[in-house]
Amino acid sequence: MSLTGHLKDSKSPVKHFFQENLPNTRFKEIRTLALEGRAEGANSPTSAWEAGDLKVLPSDEDGFPWHTVGTAFDYRVRYFFNAAPTQDLVAHRGAVQMAISFGSQGIPRAFRELEAELKTMSPELGPRLLQPEKELRLNHLCYVLALYEQVFRSPTGIDAPIGYAGIDATLEELIALCPETVAKDLFELAKLFYESQYALLTQESAILNPTFGASKLLGGADADLIINRRLIDIKTTKTRPSPGRQYLWQLAGYVLSDFKNAYKIEEVGFYFSRHGKTLTWSVDEYFNYLAGTKVSINKLRKDFESFLTSM
Numbered sequence: 001m002s003l004t005g006h007l008k009d010s011k012s013p014v015k016h017f018f019q020e021n022l023p024n025t026r027f028k029e030i031r032t033l034a035l036e037g038r039a040e041g042a043n044s045p046t047s048a049w050e051a052g053d054l055k056v057l058p059s060d061e062d063g064f065p066w067h068t069v070g071t072a073f074d075y076r077v078r079y080f081f082n083a084a085p086t087q088d089l090v091a092h093r094g095a096v097q098m099a100i101s102f103g104s105q106g107i108p109r110a111f112r113e114l115e116a117e118l119k120t121m122s123p124e125l126g127p128r129l130l131q132p133e134k135e136l137r138l139n140h141l142c143y144v145l146a147l148y149e150q151v152f153r154s155p156t157g158i159d160a161p162i163g164y165a166g167i168d169a170t171l172e173e174l175i176a177l178c179p180e181t182v183a184k185d186l187f188e189l190a191k192l193f194y195e196s197q198y199a200l201l202t203q204e205s206a207i208l209n210p211t212f213g214a215s216k217l218l219g220g221a222d223a224d225l226i227i228n229r230r231l232i233d234i235k236t237t238k239t240r241p242s243p244g245r246q247y248l249w250q251l252a253g254y255v256l257s258d259f260k261n262a263y264k265i266e267e268v269g270f271y272f273s274r275h276g277k278t279l280t281w282s283v284d285e286y287f288n289y290l291a292g293t294k295v296s297i298n299k300l301r302k303d304f305e306s307f308l309t310s311m
Helices: 003-008 013-021 027-036 066-078 090-101 109-124 132-153 171-175 180-196 245-257 283-291 297-309
Strands: 038-041 206-208 225-227 230-235 267-272 277-282
Touching: 003 013, 003 245, 013 245, 013 297, 066 132, 066 180, 066 230, 090 109, 090 132, 109 132, 109 171, 132 171, 132 180, 230 245, 230 277, 245 267, 245 283, 245 297, 267 283, 277 283, 283 297
Parallel strands: 230 267
Antiparallel strands: 038 277, 206 225, 225 230, 267 277
């Protein structure tokens, strides 16, 4: 089960670990923690979890695939930093899983076509928006990557949307699953990220989709970004970001999952992609507040490692 899945499951021993060690998550306490955070981005400053007004919403919300769009936007953000080889993506694992499910020896046709197109496009990718036509095309490709990732993360595998298309479907047939309202929404999200978070794009150190020592023990747990030792979790929510222990514990869980402190994370935070705003804290103040006392993060890491390996 994934870290998020554990945190949603009231019976999960992993959730109980966080309840016991980082209990300071009542509504009033979360508001206080948020007030101590640092907000950056569109129309700063704001405080607490009030990330300001919504800047981007789809023109038609009826049947809008919110979750898939969130995953697709995660991919689009990564392409602002570098064009990672497709075999390193979770989407690739979904393509492999799909091939196995269909008893095929080869990667699905559409994924091979997608891989070739991204390779051709890679010289143009980086800390910039593409020309509108190419930007929309890239957003379509990111949506398809999100569909393949759903295959990997879905307990039913090929029951995910592209499972019905089969392994012989073409890339264009899968792109047809992405409505124009979705592609345009992704376009506006990308534009807002570029305009509000350009300072992040100029940083030298960016680790995309990092995994951790605990990843194999937590269903392949991976985060979104680590930029200059700042762990950023992207939240593509359509409502005002609401205080919730799952958000907070998820960030803490990534830090604790880095058993050997390989990434040397110094700050943690969220980027609210429909608001164009980040909210961050130093790791020490974050954990001290959630624990309700001064704590040793290294000791918590060791405790978490011992806990997971004994499950």
